[in-house]
Every structure is written in structure tokens, then in C-alpha cells.
Amino acid sequence: MSFLSVSKVSKAFGGNTVVDAVDLDVERGTFFALLGPSGCGKTTLLRMIAGFETPDSGTISIDGEVMNAVPPHQRPTNMVFQSYAIFPHLNVFDNIAYGLRQLRLPREELRRRVETMLATVRLEGLGGRAADQLSGGQRQRVALARALVREPKVLLLDEPLGALDKRLREAMQIELRTIQRKVGITFLLVTHDQEEALSLSDRVAVMSGGRILQVASPRELYQRPNCREVASFIGEMNFFHASVKDIGEKGVTVNAGLLGNITLPRANAANGIKTGDTILLAIRPEQVRVASEGVTGEIITQTFLGERSHFHVKIAGRTAPVAVSGHPPPGSAVTLAFPPENLIGLPSSD
Amino acid sequence: MKSSRLLFGYALAYLAFLYVPVLVLPLFSLNNSAFIAFPLAGFTTRWYAGLADSALQHALVNSLKVGIATALISTLLGLTAARAVTRYRLRGANAALGVISLPLFIPDIVLGISLLLLLGTLGLPLSLASVVLGHLLICVPFSLTVLIARFEGFDRNLEEASADLGEDGWMTFWRVTLPLMLPGIVASLLLTFITSFDEFLVAYFLSGTEATLPVYIWSQLRFPARLPMVLALGTLILAVSVVLVIFAEKLRNQGVKKPVVGA
Numbered sequence: 001m002s003f004l005s006v007s008k009v010s011k012a013f014g015g016n017t018v019v020d021a022v023d024l025d026v027e028r029g030t031f032f033a034l035l036g037p038s039g040c041g042k043t044t045l046l047r048m049i050a051g052f053e054t055p056d057s058g059t060i061s062i063d064g065e066v067m068n069a070v071p072p073h074q075r076p077t078n079m080v081f082q083s084y085a086i087f088p089h090l091n092v093f094d095n096i097a098y099g100l101r102q103l104r105l106p107r108e109e110l111r112r113r114v115e116t117m118l119a120t121v122r123l124e125g126l127g128g129r130a131a132d133q134l135s136g137g138q139r140q141r142v143a144l145a146r147a148l149v150r151e152p153k154v155l156l157l158d159e160p161l162g163a164l165d166k167r168l169r170e171a172m173q174i175e176l177r178t179i180q181r182k183v184g185i186t187f188l189l190v191t192h193d194q195e196e197a198l199s200l201s202d203r204v205a206v207m208s209g210g211r212i213l214q215v216a217s218p219r220e221l222y223q224r225p226n227c228r229e230v231a232s233f234i235g236e237m238n239f240f241h242a243s244v245k246d247i248g249e250k251g252v253t254v255n256a257g258l259l260g261n262i263t264l265p266r267a268n269a270a271n272g273i274k275t276g277d278t279i280l281l282a283i284r285p286e287q288v289r290v291a292s293e294g295v296t297g298e299i300i301t302q303t304f305l306g307e308r309s310h311f312h313v314k315i316a317g318r319t320a321p322v323a324v325s326g327h328p329p330p331g332s333a334v335t336l337a338f339p340p341e342n343l344i345g346l347p348s349s350d
Numbered sequence: 351m352k353s354s355r356l357l358f359g360y361a362l363a364y365l366a367f368l369y370v371p372v373l374v375l376p377l378f379s380l381n382n383s384a385f386i387a388f389p390l391a392g393f394t395t396r397w398y399a400g401l402a403d404s405a406l407q408h409a410l411v412n413s414l415k416v417g418i419a420t421a422l423i424s425t426l427l428g429l430t431a432a433r434a435v436t437r438y439r440l441r442g443a444n445a446a447l448g449v450i451s452l453p454l455f456i457p458d459i460v461l462g463i464s465l466l467l468l469l470g471t472l473g474l475p476l477s478l479a480s481v482v483l484g485h486l487l488i489c490v491p492f493s494l495t496v497l498i499a500r501f502e503g504f505d506r507n508l509e510e511a512s513a514d515l516g517e518d519g520w521m522t523f524w525r526v527t528l529p530l531m532l533p534g535i536v537a538s539l540l541l542t543f544i545t546s547f548d549e550f551l552v553a554y555f556l557s558g559t560e561a562t563l564p565v566y567i568w569s570q571l572r573f574p575a576r577l578p579m580v581l582a583l584g585t586l587i588l589a590v591s592v593v594l595v596i597f598a599e600k601l602r603n604q605g606v607k608k609p610v611v612g613a
Contacts, residue, residue, distance in 0.1 A: 079510075087508060102516050146511075146515065150516065
């Protein structure tokens, strides 16, 4: 069994199923992200792992011990709350030392542990600062230090960077990653920000409607999404309808209408696709090529996005324009090629 | 310019209307005459010396007992009710709050008479305990209002954070809930104490032979010669009440400080 194991866990509020038979396995020492739109049940799942909500069914275990009946104050987890929940009547030092009281450490040992943690989150010398004199970024660090100082088996982070502005958020992302590497504790992060999930984590679970759609490494998630929802939630994606003609050793041959007959590698097609199925072909904008042979279309818009830019191509007989990365060639007519090795076959959702 | 002067005049008149009658009390309590009339007859403190009266002191002790008991019980009841209303999604919470607050709108004289009838029907004797019961009806809504406001300005994640950091319910109450609620609790204690201490109607009906201070003062008004002494007593009560109310309001407004937002 894996280090943190969630098995067939469901939770409903007032007849409304929020978490639906979720299975999740997180290995020790990984930085794991739960990614999904708001209301997908990710925070409820996190709160069940922390013990603030009780699953209606299923089991949660950490390091081999079943946690269902263990109250929050006895669980080997600690949480960084979205609101940070810094105790307003305590200073920074006492906030961080709060969870160490039960250990009955000698005074010097307590001081040493808190000071070490202050240094880890780069708040040296701010121990005496009152809680209401902290900036947003500092509050975030205090919340992190307060949770980490107890050396939990799993650190739970509920949208920890959501309240920070963009630049600070990016700086804190790098720092979070560094701290996780340093302390080696298993981090479970809940976020709706796909960039955050992809850049921070070793593994990402994409959640929607109370279910987990896919668990994979960030690269795999981007390159091999297993369904349309994951593909469109992470980054931008072009979709084409196609029907499967033949599944052979070399690959899967499909008829993609305007694109003609294409044979894509077996590994690019999702499991469970059969001959005769209608499927979706998906390709990222940066993998569409401008070529001399292929499908011709007309450039209709351009989007400048700073470090990259996109242009959109209208192809006759197709409603959605195709997004292509890069700068458009001169003139409005363009010929596009879709390299088969970059096309992914996904089950059609309709 | 003209209108602002007019407004200023109005404000002065209003303040005079509010406080001149109150100031008559200390003024005549220091006047060397048994008659409450101008011109003043000279300065004296003999009415204050006259307060060293055993019946009066007995009434004062009674009022303190009733006030302290009422303050403690109504704040405790208010605390549990306020916590329930703000922390849990309860069906009928608003209706319950309405019912609890209703005594605020029932005339005290009606409350006093109905309690008197009820106690008589049940065959229970009139005592300081029955006064406390009556005062609880009046004071619990005050406690509740003060404490609900306090709980609402209190992030419930703080209690969860405490549990998350290894403290059980009892220690969480000691280390987080109580310190953060303390200003509200003290404000509630002070407000309910003053309300009970000053209350006359319900106490008049329910106190039986054990007079509280306001009831005692009322009984003394029958003797014109003792009137200046009552004024002296009133002055002292006024002074203490004002100090307590100012203190309670200060505490009530000293909210959980808002966090600094931003980087």
C-alpha cells in the first residue's frame, strides 16, 4: 500500500455528492497536487484527509494506519489553510511554537526548533512580530512554518498561494518547491491553478465533479491527457473528430475528415479505443506546423501572449479555428501540417 | 455658516436635555438642605455620610449578589447559544434567536407581573433567586447580541488550525477561543451586571422581603428627609455605571484586529 492511500472515498452534503468514490495513492516524499476547478471536491477531499470532514464511505490511511476514526488533533497531518488562520493573539514565534506544546520540550530545544523553522521559511528575526503586522507573503510563511515544525507525515496545502499577487506567487512557488526538497515531507497541494500544479508537483491528480480523471506526472499530463476534459483543462488544445479505421501493429489508422487518413503511433491512442469508434484527435498549438503541403486555411486572429504568441486559422468546413503557436507567415492564406506523432487519440465524450 | 451654527446650537440643546437632569443629582447631593430647591444652601458631604446605613448596605449587597449571579449565568448561556448559532448550521436558528430576544420587547412591568403570577401559581417563594430569574430573561438577549457579534468576527479556521496542530477541544477552547472571545465576554459581563443592578420593575415584583438597591431607594422616597441621601446614593451609582459602560463599550469595539492585506 502506498504512503497516503485514499480508497473509494465518498462524501455527500445534503444529498449532493461532492467526492465520488475517489481512489488516490501518494508515495512518500512526493510533491503531489490535486488540480481541479472550484467546486470539484478537492478541498473536501483534503479536509477529509486532515480529519475535519468524515467520509461517508471508503478508507483513508497514512503510512499503513487507517485514519477514518482518528480525530484531527491526533492525525500525522498538518495543514496550511487558505486563509492561513494565523492566531491573531499570538506573535510569530508563539504561532509557530503552538503545535509543539504537547511535546513538552525543554525551553532551549523549543527555541532552537522554532528558530530553525523561521530560518527555513526565511523569517529570521521576525519571531517577536505581532500577527497583525505581517504582510500576505509573511503570513503564508508563518502558516507553513507552523505546520512544518511538527514534522507531519503529510503536509496539506489548501490553495496556499491563492491570496498572493502574481509575482509573489511565482516567487513562493519556487520557495515551496525548495522547502519541500529540503524537508523531504510529503506535500499534498490543492489548487485550481494548472500552472502552479504543473510547475510544483511530481505528480498531479486532475479532479472534476468529485472524481479523479487522471493521475500522472506534469509532463505526461500535458503530453498524454487521457480525456477531453483533462486536455482542455491543462493548456490549450485543438480537437478534430475522427473515426478509427484500423488498429494494427504499426499504429492506429483513422479517418480525420479534412485531415485525411492518418496513422498515429499506438502509444498515442487512449486505451479502450476499438475499430469503428468515433474518437477525438487532439494536438497542442505548438505542435501544428506551417508547411508547404497539408490543409489550407485563412488566418483570422492573432494573440500576443508575451513570451509566445498564437494565431488562429479558419479551415473551410470546420467551425472552431485551429490555434497555432508562433508568428504567422505573411499573407492571410496558410497551409498547416499535423505531424501524426504529435496527435493524440482520445475517447469521444459525445 | 448660518446652518452650521444652527446645528451646533441644536447639538448643545440636545446634550443639555440629556445631561442636565442627570447633573441635578450630584448637585443637590452636595447641597446643605433637606429641600430640593434653588437657591443652593451651601456645600456639605453629610448626605454621603448618611449612606452608612445598615438597611441600605443590605440592599446594596443584595443587588451585588443578584447582579453578579445574573451576569455570570446570562453570559454563560449567551456564550453557548452564540457559539451554536454561529458555528453550526442549525435549522430554526433565526426563530430561536427571535424567541430569545422577545423579552427585550415585552414591557418590564408585564414581565414582572407575569413572573409574579407564575411563581405564585407554582407555590415558589419570592427571593433573590426569583429576581435573578427575572433578570436573566432581560439580560440573556444582551449577552447574546454582544457575543454573536464577537463570534462572527472570528475565523472558524482558527479553531480547526488548533485541532490540526494537535490540541483537543478543551485545549483549543483555552488557547484560542477563550483568549479571542475574552473582550466580548467581559463586555457581556459588565453590560448584564449594570442592567441587573439598575433594574427596578421586575425586582420590585419578585424581591419579596429582600429589597435590591433600586427597590430600597424607591421605598425611601416616601420619607422627604431621606431624599438628599437617595440623591447621594444615586450619584455614586451613576458614577460607577458610567465607568463600567465606557469600559464595556471599549472592550466590545476592540475587535479581532483585521489582518493586513497584500504583500
